[in-house]
Amino acid sequence: MAEVTLVGGGLSGALLALMLARKGVRVTVYERRADVRSDRFEEGRSINLALSARGIHALRLVGLDEDVLARAIPMRGRSIHPVAGTGSLIPYGRKPDEVIHSVSRRGLNAQLLDALARETGVAVHFQHRCTGYNLRTRTLTLRDEAAGRDFTVDSPVVIGTDGAASAVRAALMQATRMNYSQEYLEHGYKELTIPPAADGSFRLDQNALHVWPRGGFMMIALPNPDRTFTCTLFLRHHGTPGFDQLATPRDVAEFFGSTFPDAVPLLPELADEFFRNPTGGLVTVRCAPWHHGGQVLLLGDAAHAIVPFFGQGMNCAFEDCEVLLGLFDACGGRWEEIGPRFFAERKPNADAIAQLALDNFVEMRDTSADPHFAVKRQLEHRLEERYPGQFFSKYAMVSFHRVPYREALERGRVQDRILMEVCSRVTSLAEVDVDATFARLRAAS
Numbered sequence: 001m002a003e004v005t006l007v008g009g010g011l012s013g014a015l016l017a018l019m020l021a022r023k024g025v026r027v028t029v030y031e032r033r034a035d036v037r038s039d040r041f042e043e044g045r046s047i048n049l050a051l052s053a054r055g056i057h058a059l060r061l062v063g064l065d066e067d068v069l070a071r072a073i074p075m076r077g078r079s080i081h082p083v084a085g086t087g088s089l090i091p092y093g094r095k096p097d098e099v100i101h102s103v104s105r106r107g108l109n110a111q112l113l114d115a116l117a118r119e120t121g122v123a124v125h126f127q128h129r130c131t132g133y134n135l136r137t138r139t140l141t142l143r144d145e146a147a148g149r150d151f152t153v154d155s156p157v158v159i160g161t162d163g164a165a166s167a168v169r170a171a172l173m174q175a176t177r178m179n180y181s182q183e184y185l186e187h188g189y190k191e192l193t194i195p196p197a198a199d200g201s202f203r204l205d206q207n208a209l210h211v212w213p214r215g216g217f218m219m220i221a222l223p224n225p226d227r228t229f230t231c232t233l234f235l236r237h238h239g240t241p242g243f244d245q246l247a248t249p250r251d252v253a254e255f256f257g258s259t260f261p262d263a264v265p266l267l268p269e270l271a272d273e274f275f276r277n278p279t280g281g282l283v284t285v286r287c288a289p290w291h292h293g294g295q296v297l298l299l300g301d302a303a304h305a306i307v308p309f310f311g312q313g314m315n316c317a318f319e320d321c322e323v324l325l326g327l328f329d330a331c332g333g334r335w336e337e338i339g340p341r342f343f344a345e346r347k348p349n350a351d352a353i354a355q356l357a358l359d360n361f362v363e364m365r366d367t368s369a370d371p372h373f374a375v376k377r378q379l380e381h382r383l384e385e386r387y388p389g390q391f392f393s394k395y396a397m398v399s400f401h402r403v404p405y406r407e408a409l410e411r412g413r414v415q416d417r418i419l420m421e422v423c424s425r426v427t428s429l430a431e432v433d434v435d436a437t438f439a440r441l442r443a444a445s
Helices: 011-021 053-061 065-070 105-117 167-175 249-259 270-276 313-330 335-367 371-386 394-399 405-423 434-444
Strands: 003-007 026-031 048-051 073-075 077-080 088-091 100-104 122-126 128-134 139-144 149-154 158-160 179-194 209-213 218-223 229-236 280-288 296-298
Touching (some): 011 026, 011 122, 011 313, 026 128, 048 218, 048 313, 053 065, 053 313, 065 105, 073 218, 088 371, 100 105, 105 122, 128 167, 158 167, 167 296, 179 270, 218 335, 280 335, 335 405, 371 394, 371 434, 394 405, 405 434
Parallel strands (some): 003 026, 003 158, 077 209, 158 296
Antiparallel strands (some): 048 100, 073 100, 077 088, 128 139, 179 280, 209 218
């Protein structure tokens, strides 16, 4: 029986382990954190994520899509909150099923681990931190955090699913000629909580992703099953405004009162949470290659961490798992062939979604409140309705149709240029010649 060691038992690691186990591979997983299903687990990252078509399709391959969606909250579009005046909902799609789903990171990880526990030939070790991998001896060095001991294990095939700070990637960088770059945004993020109303209901529309765009920075809120919302403030680390300028409760109160006035009544523990919760960084990681011979392979954030503004980090990693599974079959389980083919197929798409996520940050914070942007979305929906199968918006290509990210980036840039040019000259969709716009799009493609 083939054997594989996975370093990282988070979302992509647990899903990949499940997929490989069902192919008859003996899988051992080492995860540095405690079991998410235990009381010892401490939440350290955003508690909810946006699940869309790519992730759903990968979950369908292991029969978990319906169970996961049963616990998810569908979000129909972006609910825009201006500084003053009435907000608006900008739908993501034109069909009832064209939604994205707010899911619990911890809950989804627990569902994957529960499914993994039902498989034979799988061993999962929690609180085991990888401290190195020797490519020459093919041995993995680990620290059992609970027992306080270090040890090594023979690991002829290692897959790093251990996130943006991957220990497996670090070992590859030390032993091979790997190219590596990381690029931090000048923005960081801070998480806050909108609790339920006094009667236990949601305080905002639960079927929307709420956005407070402020030009250069923003706040968003995603719904949770317990009727809370997780708010995330994206703000520069330094400057005016910047996290470094918010040093006292008074600073925070004045900033939120002037910038997010409608959110202040929804955040009763604003000052306490602001200073209790850490300020996180936003990084894009690129490296090449993602493999070494038939020994080591990187997947998910370990290979291509991206910023969260298109909601595709998890979805992209799940699609990685799906592609790897297909190559496992196509290559007859020969890892020396799987690695190069996986890298060749996924690297261009990973680079593309990294850029799409960076572009979407600018769109969300700077242009989503622009009336012309709302007309552009309406025009995209009208084009999809009038020319089904011939026109898909950039958002739909990424979130609803699983068009390769690289293609979505290239086609999307052409679309954005033409559609924004058209919509910048009008005040409503009624003023747009839809057929002439479609002809321009076809001519440019």
